[in-house]
Amino acid sequence: MTVKLVVVGGGSSYTPEIIEGIIRRHDSFPVTDIVLVDIEAGKEKLEIIGNLAQRMIEKSNKPINLSWTLDRREALKQADFVSTQIRVGGLAARSKDERIPLSHGFIGQETNGAGGIFKAFRTIPVLLDLAKDVHEICPNAWIINFTNPAGIVTEALLKHSPHKKVIGVCNIPYNMRHSTAEILDADPNDVLIEFIGMNHFVFGKKVYVNGIDRTKEVLEKLSGDLDYSPANIVNLGWSKTFIEATGLLPNPYHQYYFQTKEVLEKDVKAFKENGTRAEVVQNLETSLFNIYSNPSLYEKPKELEERGGAFYSDVACSLMDSIYNNKQDVQTVNTINNGAIPDLPEDAVIEVNCMITNNGPKPISVGALPHTVKGHIYQMKAFEELVIRASISGDYNDAYTAMVMNPLLANEKGSKVVLDELLEAHKSYLPQFKSRGN
Template sequence: MKLAVVGGGSTYTPELIDGFARLRDTLPIEELVLVDPAADRLELVGGLARRIFAKQGHPGIITTTSDLDAGVANADAVLLQLRVGGQAARQQDETWPLECGCVGQETTGAGGLAKAMRTVPIVLDIAERVRRSNPNAWIIDFTNPVGIVTRALLQAGHKAVGLCNVAIGFQRTFAKLLDVAPAEVHLDHVGLNHLSWELGVRLGGPEGENLLPRLLAQHGDAMADDLRLPRAVLDRLGVVPSYYLRYFYAHDEVVRELGSKPSRAAEVAAMERELLAMYGDPALDEKPALLAKRGGAFYSEAAVDLAASLLGDGGSPIQVVNTYNNGTLPFLADDAVIEVQARVDKTGATPLAVPELDPLYAGLIAHVSAYEDLALEAALRGGRDRVFKALLAHPLVGQFEYAEALTDKLIAHNREHFAWA
């Protein structure tokens, strides 16, 4: 089995490698190729990756290349974890929206649209080159914004599934609180990527008793602290929102916070410099503790589980993924991409049935999904008017004056990435 990781020079990659090494019985990789245009980073990450495999006794071969076509040739699956424009572009995405009083964040709001527009054309080009080499290869997308990028891939006819680590993070949290193995925890996870709620927590499968009310009663304060939302919000909702819902539920508070401290991009850039220096140490043969602060917790375990199910029989039969709606949420189009529990096997991902949603959740899902329609149009076809319409449609923008100003700023800060600008 051959896997390729596009964006293999990312500081995330040792987390992925550690998972591949630990879970080799679930996903028996024979060849792993790390692909990245940044040869200097690739050398550091690739060296550590080989040392991790060697320490854990993994027999697979790890190679590195900056040649995309050579790297993905004949791969059974390709994982995408790239960041077009790097941390410098992220820094911009997180700052210029604040000038208009809107959230500056890399996956939602105006910054998220900028990232989608930079990313979609690049990802589609990569996917076409993968298809030329192996039309049966699966593409696993971890590149944000996952929902929009996955929809672009599916619309273009690629065998693609989107992956996010939010759900597996909740699964691990609830498993610890319940003192059970994570595999025993089933989540009623519903929504879009980075716009989701845990409606239930069950043991043993979809038919198990919903333990979420008990968990909220016993651990609501800790959950609220982790989400940085008032405990009363969780009590009144009776569900657990993903931490991205704070951008919606406490927008103005978040804008004030973001404007008063260094950006997350600046923090991550400093962390990456430290991590890369660590990766260059020939004595290091495990992922460093600092990597946990970089983000992407449990990403490797989710990726292994998904790849194992798509390529064989090793993964969990039910996983939270991003895939076509196909009637699951009746208020969305079939070709909308949603993030829900799905049955995953060699044929792909089939969403499980979802109970009728409270309008409180359905309304926001429909609103953001409509924005994603327009965002994908802007990413695929360009043009100032399409950018403006997508911004006007986003519930975190929504005002004509803001949309006009943000459109100009988005284009000005990303002109080098847009052939039409």
């Protein structure tokens, strides 16, 4: 029996992690074939990653056939799992997503605010095309989407593509669980956080360690100066008042929404001193690919952990392993609500704990939205729907509405200025937008 994994965006600097994750789980998840796929612009990086991945597999002595190609449709034949980790326009596009909003006094960030909106505008049509190919060529394959903004992209695919076997993953719940374990001096495997909300706007409702509720203890400790963020987000800490009033475990991205002024000041300072985060990552990527090119390297280098999305292989690979083996364990993924949060639409994509089966994720009911954040989550979900609508319609007014309704913009004149500049900056990646407005 064969198990085939296709990694779309195979030339990504993250790929060594997914290779490592497959190798480590091979006894339970016996992948026989891995195909790395990229586009012409990523050919050189794909070659470097392919050779490193081949060395990793050879060292492991696992019977895995590896290949890499620019022919996506050929790669998809007989695939069982399709992992997506693409960045339309590359880091140069990300830099524009960050620079342009910052130049007008708004937060510039790759998955939140104006930057996140435009990343979705560029990405959703591309992944809808991929999903169409998957449905035609390998209709039984699961798409495991790690491409950001993960929740928005996953909802777009589930609602607007013919392929319904789509699951979104993110490393933030993983980071929150591990950070919480560190706070409590516990084994991460013993920690269970009851998540409620959506991707990059999810809260921890309850924290359990070996079934014992330790939520109060975590919240008390969190209101100090603890570092509770991944590598790409500088921690600003949380006030005791905020933690006590909400009674919830925030995720690191909540800083953008509840500490907007402070984050903007920090980002402007960092921008002036070191450039955008994208430019910092470009330098890191150059260094990483130099390391990857070393023919004596046979493992994922420690330096990869400096990337903000590090450790996602433990999320993506654990998910595929559980689907393959029908483990029925609990993992946090982005999937259709189906009543798990009764306040939100049945077909909305949420980030929630699920039982993972060979038929996919089964959301675990988490109850009503906490009254302290209900309004914020309603607004964010409505905003996500506007982004999806604009991504597909290419209508200028739809795009403007998505911008002005985002809490990090929320300015009718400023939203238009930023929208127009970003439309012009990214026009080669936005063929659906024929009109540029008035």
